[in-house]
Amino acid sequence: MNKNVLVTGASRGIGKAIAICFAKNGYDVIVHYNGSQQAALDTLEQVKQYSSNSTLVQGNVSRQEDVQQMFKVIKETYGKLDVLINNSGITKDNLCLRMSEQDFMDVMEVNCKGTFLCSKEASKLMIRKKSGCMINMASVVGLCGNVGQTNYAASKAAVIGFTKSLAKELGLRHIRVNAIAPGFIQTQMTDQLSEEVKKQMLSQIPLQEFGTVEDIAQCALFLASENAKYITGQVIQVNGGMLM
Known part of the structure; x- marks a missing residue:
């Protein structure tokens, strides 16, 4: 039986790349999305070129009832979950003095609470078979901060602390929990930056790309x-x- 993986926020960007990469390497992929159905279907179409037993699930990861329904579908379809990639995330950038309470809480709800809810449900499936792997998407911003991103930095720093704590809780069940902290990654967002801003960002990166x-x-x-x-309880930059 193939291993399977749930990738949250898999309709575009990093999540889409992860979904396709795992499919190419023999995993059945559960492509998650919240609002971007057509983009998620496009991801699923590419995934199915390599893994025909892959499927789609929809839900808001910050809502417990949505997450429970997602995992009900996964349990009914596969009976197990081998890997969870908590990739769903949003940004609502602004200076702290100008940031609304709603914008702060919205980012915390998706980035932090969403990771908690999905990990909680995944734990139930993984504990049954005493194996599994969870990978939480953090950020370099959660390690060093960034102007205009107090909410995002707080959420990703919380994900790092959550990762380390959950790794300790689940280690005896042979379930590993790690985080990845990406730096500046080339996406649609960075493509829209001015050349001056790109130059300034690249000056901070020793590899200059x-x-x-x-x-x-x-x-x-x-x-x-x-x-x-x-490897468990680690943050891979x-x-x-x-x-450094």
Whole structure:
């Protein structure tokens, strides 16, 4: 039986790259989305070129009833979950003095609470078979902060603390929990930046280039593999040396 993986926020960007990468490497992929159905269907179409037993689930990861329904579908379809990638995330940037309470809480709800809810449900399936792997998407911003992103930085720092604590809780059940902290990754967002801003960002990176979504996907694939069977509670930085 193939291993399977749930990738939250898999309709675009890093999540999409992870979904395709795992499919290419023999996993059945559960492609999650919240609002971008057509984009998620496009991801699923590409995934199914490599893994025909893959499927789609929809839900808001910050709502407990949505997450429970997602995992009900996973249990009924596969009967298990081998790997969880908590990738769903949002940004609502502003200076702290100008940031609304709602914008702060919205980011915390999706990035932090969503990771908690999905991990809680995944734990139930993984504990039954005493194996599994969870990978939480953190950020370099959660380690060093960033102007205009107090909410995002707080949420990703929380994900790091959550990762380390959950790794300690689940270690005896042979369930590994790690985090990836990407740096500046080339996406649609960075493509829209001015050349001046890109130059300034690149000056902070010793390798003098942005990372790619495939760089993050390959790191996730490694952490999910037997090659990483003795790695848990770690934050793997993928940032070209931006933060050491």
